[in-house]
Amino acid sequence: MRWSNQELGVENADALPGLAKLNNLVRSVRTPEFAGMTFHEVLAKSALNKLPVQSQVPMEWTINPYRGCSHACAYCFARPTHTYLDLDGGDDFDRQIIVKVNVAEVLRKELSRPSWKRDAVALGTNTDPYQRAEGRYALMPGIIGALADTGTPFSILTKGTLLRRDLPLLADAATRVPVDIAMSIAVYDDELQQSVEPGTPTTKARLATVTAVREAGLDCGVFMMPILPFLTDTVAHLDEAMRQAKEAGATGVVHSALHLKPGVKEWYFLWLGREYPALLPRYRAMYRGTYAPKEYRAWLAERVAPLVRKHGLNRTRLSPNTGGVLSRSDPEPTLF
Helix, strand or coil, X not given: CEECCCCCCCCCXXXXXCHHHCCCEEEEEECHHHCCCEEEEECXXXXXXXXXXXXXXXXXXXXXXXXXCCCCCCCCCCHHHHHHHCCCCCHHHHHEEEEECCHHHHHHHHHCXXXXXXXXXXXXXXXXXXXXXXXXXXXXXXXXXXXXXXXXXXXXXXXXXXXXXXXXXXXXXXXXXXXXXXXXXXXXXXXXXXXXXXXXXXXXXXXXXXXXXXHCCCCCXXXXXXXXXXXXXXXXXXXXXXXXHHHHCCCCEEEEECECCCCCHHHXXXXXXHHCHHHHHHHHHXXXXXXCCHHHHHHHHHHHHHHHHHCCCCCCCECCCCCCECCCCCCCCCCC
């Protein structure tokens, strides 16, 4: 293990340019078991993030124990968030991971304030809370405990099979507060999945995690997001995806087409040009802005709808309590 000998509150000349500005950086860590990656440990000043009113995410509060993500998904919409410390949204996002080592303690204090109204909190809406770093830092057990102990409903969206470690904690939490869990599984072609999401567990491993969640007595939705135009939007792929999700025990499916923000588009196009260069002209014509054209999205919805019904996965409403796929712990919403 190699440490950088950084001190709290001291600017470090050897740190990356943006990180040198931090006054809450404890140290930067590299270890042999995470070759090519650096963990920058910081002391968080807050754990809860309040989303702006115009946010498209159906909840007010989120928690991000990590910034950056070793899953290295070429399409990840969160890539631009890494530029706040002069890190790039490409390779730095995949390899320079900010770790809020005290996030659970700070969260418990925030949730204990008299002003906290026990609004729903979402994890996994930005970077994945069960990415590889969680195996080293184990921040999630403390976060789950703080939420459950204070009567705060929450949802988790993840690609990480490490979720299985915390299933006893999640099952216990679900007896006290609404808990919604979903696995993000968008690609059901093994070669494509390992190419576009090189740092993630396999599709098979994630489906096995869905089964484990169900065996623990919890519902588990599957987020088929994003669907990649001309790659994963065929009837054959979508049909097989839903068959496997249903077989694993998924209780609902949510889908959406790929969208590419500035900063994400460039990185995704680099991957596409390397792996599927013939598709680049079609993508450039299609993604002149952030979102796929309305016509494509309508076409995709019409293609997906009968397959969802065929496999009995049409419970795709989002929970008004947690923002996750509606679970048995939630009351039926009146407006959906």
